[in-house]
Amino acid sequence: MKIKPFELSSSYHQSMYQYEFSVFTLVNDQDQYEKLLNSFNKAGFNETNSEFCYLDNRDKNAYDGYSGLNKAIHISKGQYIILIHQDVRLEFDNINDLRQKIQEIQAKDNNWAVLGNAGGNNDLGEKFIRISDSANKNLSLGQIPAKVLSLDENFILLKSSSQITFSNDMNGYHFYGTDICQQAVFKGYSCYVIDFHLLHLSSGNKDQSYIDGKKRLIQNYQTKLSPRFLRTTTCRLFLSGSRLFNLLFNQKDLLFILRKTKIYKLLGRKQ
Structure with a gap:
């Protein structure tokens, strides 16, 4: 039988996606996750425009922020991939607000790959944050949108066509937002904090696992960036x-x- 190849075109990627958004969450608390889903539904996300998938850590930590979310990225069927904490609620902005923010960045820089609501760049004295959490209500910090080199993990959005993933040689539940921004930059893409306002029920915890994760990240990139x-x-x-x-x-x-x-x-x- 004769082989019939097809021509790769710009419309090919569009035809690959069954959904506009793929929403992935590491879950160890079912009640928290159900409340997250309810908030997404109220904000206009549904099973027509989005797929929802959880990585089950209820019995044990079977999936982490690196290899676990990489598996999620690889099975995604959405044009955009949302990686979100289970204790986030879409209390303020909705799906149309998010679409608008994506379009704004696309018009500004079509080479973007990663978006988030909090992060920083190489200015050590400045952060960019748009959030409400247990410590801050309606916080807007810095001039947003802002090009960044690191993002907080509570909310991360990836452009699927960029094919950005987390480092294969890292593990844990901290600093994977920094890692994926670095991976994007290495591949010639850019990352931004956008004005997408949501509620995060936690303001973070710098426990021993955070300290260990920071040490692993530094050691890992010491090797990657070595001459x-x-x-x-x-x-x-x-x-x-x-x-x-x-x-x-x-x-x-x-x-x-x-x-x-x-x-x-x-x-x-x-x-």
Whole structure:
């Protein structure tokens, strides 16, 4: 039988999606989750425009914020993927508000991949937040929308076509919002805090698991961002975040000396 290929077009991705939104939640409290679903329904989300799926942690922590939510992303049938805490309520803004905010970002930067309601960038003195929680009512902090490098995990929205996922070599329930923003940036996408107002019943907990998660994130990215020499099939390269080092160690004569003396093995990342 003759093979009949099809041409990839911009409309192909649109035809792939059965829903506008896929809503995924890590659940260890059924009552909390039911209240989340009720609030979504009141806000205009239903089984026609959205699919709802929970990752069952009621008996044990079978799914975490990295590998667990990656599984959810891979089975998603929605044009947009919402990853949301079970103790969030859509008390203020609704589905049309969210659609409007997505359209605003799309018009501003069609290269976006990740949206959220709270986060920060490389300005260590500034945060961007739009939320009501146990500590703050109707909080709006910073000029929003804002381009960011990290997002809080209470509400994260992904553009499915970007195919962004969490790190495969991380685990836990903290900092996965930071991780997925970094993964998006590595792949050439951008991330934003948007003015989507919701209620989060918790304001967060910096317990030992939070401290351990922060340490794991730092150690993980220490490896990912480390300078390295590498060999392609056509040339030799040095990659780093330093413009000076890139200019220095990518000089042909110096690369030759480093290769012959094997000094490069002391300077760059080992596989």
